[in-house]
Amino acid sequence: MIFDLPLRSSQGREDFFVAPANALALATLDTPALWPQRRMLLIGPEGAGKSHLAAIWAEEHRAPLARAADLTDDLAETLARAGAAVIEDADRAAGQPQAEEALFHLHNLMQAEGGELLITAATPPRDWRLTLPDLASRMQATAQVTIAPPDDALLAAVLVKLFADRQLTVAPALIPWLVTRMDRSLAQARRLVAALDARALAQGRAITRPLAAEVLDSLA
Known part of the structure; x- marks a missing residue:
């Protein structure tokens, strides 16, 4: 059973990744x-x-x-x-x-x-x-x-935080793989992680590169 529970994002200073942007x-x-x-x-x-x-x-x-x-x-x-x-x-x-x-x-x-x-x-x-x-x-x-457009380091840090907010564990190598293939915006990072979470739950699959490729294609 899949429940659409509210997501609480960590909003403390210690959760904010400082980058040139x-x-x-x-x-x-x-x-x-x-x-x-x-x-x-x-x-x-x-x-x-x-x-x-x-x-x-x-x-x-x-x-x-x-x-x-x-x-x-x-x-x-x-x-x-x-x-x-x-x-x-x-x-x-x-x-x-x-x-x-x-x-x-x-x-x-x-x-x-x-x-x-x-x-x-x-x-x-x-x-x-x-x-x-x-x-x-x-x-x-x-x-x-x-706030300037995000660089690779900031996008990667945000993806890690978004996965952590949802209590999702992904392979570390997946983060840079996503960064090089996604639209370069933090709003897109939020949509991407939400879509990965939803599809993984619906299909009972782990969040892997094949699943991520499917989601990136659907978002595009």
Whole structure:
């Protein structure tokens, strides 16, 4: 019997693999005292590690975390009272008047009270199509740090972590074999491991190169 159980990904600092692609982002988040106006925008594609870095920062700074699309003025005031906050997926608030107004309200509250604000997004603010001019101006003026595309070492480390999160054991040689054949994105790494897990369970097979080749073909 196969159960679709929720997957808990380890999100501690010790679980974050530092590589050239993300080293600058990590170093920037470790020095919030240097952020202009105590705000920082963390940019990176899906699966790049933004949520992991945000979770590390939130835990270490005792900062509540919320998604931009869920923001209201009341929630913004609650977050501001904490003195530090994380807002994820700010680009997804674009076109939602309540969320845009609340994010602008949160900016103002944090600036007035000297709080620290970390915001994540997949793309720069110029690409969000914000409808609130004041918010667009604030976001474009916010300091930014970007997670670069992953290199081989980072892809390999992420694959190892993803397999470990699912309690899957694979041959060490399979990791570099996958790295040279998969699309070079961390989002693809997540999809690949999930697909390997699902097919191995469904067919009662071990995760080997033949199975991996079948899954790579299906994803392509």
